[in-house]
Amino acid sequence: MPAPAQAPPAIRPARRRSLAPGKRLPASRLIGPALVLAVWAAASAAGRLDPTAIPAPWTVLRTTGDLWTGGTLPTDVLTSLERAGYGFALGLSAGVVLALTAGLSRVGEALIDGTVQLNRAIPTLGLIPLFILWLGIGETFKVAIIAIVVYIPIYLNLHAALSGIDHRYVELAEVQGLSRIRFIRQIVIPGALPGFFVGLRLGVTGSWLSLVVLEQINATSGLGYMMFQAQNYGRTDIILVGLLIYGVFGLLSDSAVRLVERRVLSWRRTLSS
Template sequence: MTTTTTTAATTPVLAPVTAPAARRRRRSLAPGRRLPASRLVGPALLLLLWAAASAAGRLDPGAVPAPWTVLRTGVHLWTDGTLATDILTSLQRAGAGFAIGLTAGVVLALVSGLSRVGEALIDGSVQLNRAIPTLGLIPLFILWLGIGETFKIAIIAIVVYIPIYLNTHAALSGIDHRFVELAEVQGLSRLAFVRQIVIPGALPGFFVGLRLGVTGSWLGLVVLEQINATSGLGYLMFQAQNYGQSDVILVGLLVYGVFGLVSDSAVRIVERRVLSWRRTLSN
């Protein structure tokens, strides 16, 4: 009589990963929770190092004044009305140029992104404009528009519209074609297609371009306000350069920096609210 022995397979059996453990592992790969006022940590650290170096005598006061010296200068300029007037003038110039550039960038991106004919007519010209240094157009625009306010606003508008167009157009081109097919199957009209498919798909790229455009408006302004200007932060800094007032120059730079940081933060807040439906690493 033959006895048959059955041997069980020795293959190891892995215990299933529980849901809480899987969630913990996924969380460890993410950046983590957003820290409050995290974007102020870097500037605060730089300010602290600046103050420490000034207090220790490591910086030449004539070249880089101490933070408290710059603060006193800023308070004095604000008290006598000089700084307030220059800030208001700069805001008006930047606001007018930004509004024109924003409108032009969005309209051109929509026409170029939604039509092959529009792309053929617009995209090449914008790419050519992007390749030309915008500040190099200043002499030509002075000949065309004069040396007053018009050419300054026009240059700012060009600086703004290029990044808005490029990023919005790239976002439009990157919309998955399956959404287009789905819209056709559902029988959506052109207007409904733009509202339900195009705009949500283009918003992430648009906000990237908007942030670059906001920063570009301030960068262009500081140069333009040194050309035949009688007011503005750039004019204030240019006059301070002639008289060797480094503290006034730093006041102007700090104001530009604050405006750039505040405007970028405002765009980020709007972006998070408008795109709250997205789940990304940032939120």
């Protein structure tokens, strides 16, 4: 009798390779700064860094404690936060209003977009001498410069997001008979939120970047003023204290915006999620 035919071996389906970045690492944004701090500490302990040029991390930490205990650092921190907060609030309001006006109206776009693009091409810090002549050398010109630095990226990204909304959604809203208010609330705002948050993150960072320069111009308090005074006395440890505080504020504010963005846009499926 002929031998029974054997069944062909089962073919296992090839395992599909995932192209996504993978799961998010816990506290992933702190790994890079922690690595830089570790290298800094190791180089200082090994004597590879000149302590007069780049003090050791423990020296900077001790200086921070002395400044905080002396009462000067809390005052400077609160002053810087107040300036950045006022400027950011004004810039955020101006950027959103101008972007909505230009993005939802052809007349508004004709009146606003060209002016904003011209303003973007002018170095904002180059406006400082003119604003001092207009507004004086007090707090007003500092807040105005911060507001300009903030509103430009918010306007650009929000306006680009509004302009990039697919026209098929507009046609669908017209077929459904949506009013203009419902069209803005149900289609325009959800479609423009991702671009808005990109501009918001850039605006938050810009407020700190401009603040460090502005606080060295006719200021009597603030982190920038503290660093300027430390430069006159050759205190690099105090300068590093100011820079680290600016960096921490920038990281915390950016993380806060990211957290809000993740909650508001939880319906999106992206690589980061």
